[in-house]
Amino acid sequence: MENGNRMSDTDHHAAATPQARAAALRARYGADPALDVAWNATVAGLLAHRTVRAFRPDPLPAGTLETLVAAAQSAASSSNLQTWSVVAVEDPAAKARLSEVARGQRHVAEAPLVLVWLADLSRLEALGRDRAKATDGLDYLEMLMVGVVDAALAAQNATVALESLGLGTVYIGALRNDPEAVAELLGLPPNVLAVFGLCVGHPDPARPAAVKPRLPQDVVLHRGRYEPAQAGRAVAAYDAAMRDFQAGQGMPQAGWSDAALDRVRGPGSLSGRDRLREILERRGFGLK
Ligand SMILES: Cc1cc2nc3c(=O)[nH]c(=O)nc-3n(C[C@H](O)[C@H](O)[C@H](O)COP(=O)(O)O)c2cc1C
Known part of the structure; x- marks a missing residue:
């Protein structure tokens, strides 16, 4: 599923299994986060998002x-x-x-x-x-x-x-x-x-696209009150996850933070x- 372009109906069905849910979260975070996540076809579809930059020339379906x-x-x-x-x-x-x-x-x-x-x-x-x-x-x-x-x-x-x-x-x-x-x-x-x-x-x-990992949840999620960034270790781990993603895509392994800066x-x-x-x-x- 991670390396395909789209999630088929079968994938959505399969995503209902704990293994598929864990695989979707692993792809999204480039790690195995211990997250309590509710699951259905909508959530599975959202978590499977990837930007597509290579298209077939065929016209779009009517409607x-x-x-x-x-x-x-x-x-x-x-x-x-x-x-x-x-x-x-x-x-x-x-x-x-x-x-x-x-x-x-x-x-x-x-x-x-x-x-x-x-x-x-x-x-x-x-x-x-x-x-x-x-x-x-x-x-x-x-x-x-x-x-x-x-x-x-x-x-x-x-x-x-x-x-x-x-x-x-x-x-x-x-x-x-x-x-x-x-x-x-x-x-x-x-x-x-x-x-x-x-x-x-x-x-x-x-030329399939893959799910690109995101920062860990505790970097972006503030509970009740904003905590100024203390994200050094989390960013280092995320840079490593992005380098893995980039290697898998045949891209230069630049990580995230240097490119973002x-x-x-x-x-x-x-x-x-x-x-x-x-x-x-x-x-x-x-x-x-
Ligand atoms: C407002 C906006 C503008 C973007 N502009 C470009 C763009 O000009 N060219 C491009 O290739 N991708 C563009 N992107 C795609 C982002 O690079 C992409 O969403 C990001 O790297 C995360 O990858 P993902 O969408 O596959 O998860 C844009 C995304 C957003 C939300």
């Missing part, structure tokens, strides 16, 4: 787009404002342009479908304009956060639905390398931000996203 949007719209939404939208991109030239924005990530051009998830404050702005009602509340950073959170929850619901159907996805935060190029390509009005893309396709069984070393490590505030202002967002 996939409608299914994922229904799942996305079923996510919670702040005050039910539904401040998100999504653009479904299938045109090869448009996908190639998005791939360029994402510094040439091949899966963006290769996936049959690329979804661009939007924080969308323009709908409420237009409604206010039509009704001659004030919408000054949209000019605050809080509302951008509402839109970003709404878009993320919607996209993740879509991802969970797609994975349950045997499809694979990869988020593309790299679309924020150049939000203005994405806005121009997709005709986005002011007050709309492409938060990230999501490539969707059939996982290529010849490199990703945040300074503005130069943000792939152009250090300019995001000024771009948002140009795109009409008030960030009061």
Whole structure:
């Protein structure tokens, strides 16, 4: 199961056994955690998540787009404002342009479908304009956060639905390398931000993805009160688990902490996203 692209129905059934549950937890943590975890097909499916970056070229089954949007719209939404939208991109030239924005990530051009998830404050702005009602509340950073959170929850619901159907996805935060190029390509009005893309396709069984381990629970879970990080030993163990994962994937065995620190070393490590505030202002967002 760990090395396959998808969990088949048989895997879900098998995951009901204590051995399969232990195997799923071992894959998720790269260790044998003593965790009291309830188990069903939904939990098993969530724990089996892996990002897929290699897709078969075949088209998606009929109804996939409608299914994922229904799942996305079923996510919670702040005050039910539904401040998100999504653009479904299938045109090869448009996908190639998005791939360029994402510094040439091949899966963006290769996936049959690329979804661009939007924080969308323009709908409420237009409604206010039509009704001659004030919408000054949209000019605050809080509302951008509402839109970003709404878009993320919607996209993740879509991802969970797609994975349950045997499809694979990869988020593309790299679309924020150049939000203005994405806005121009997709005709986005002011007050709309492409938060990230999501490539969707059939996982290529010849290039399978595996479950990537996560930090131990006691690093991320604080009970009752936040405990400042004392995670030295846990991080060292996690680096070792990540090196094992990377070896299994034929990747350089870089571990986690060095790469994570490199990703945040300074503005130069943000792939152009250090300019995001000024771009948002140009795109009409008030960030009061
Ligand atoms: C918001 C967001 C943006 C991401 N952007 C990219 C991206 O641009 N390219 C990519 O290959 N993976 C991207 N990823 C995937 C992460 O690298 C991946 O989720 C992480 O390494 C954990 O691996 P897993 O999803 O297989 O567990 C992104 C994930 C998220 C949540």
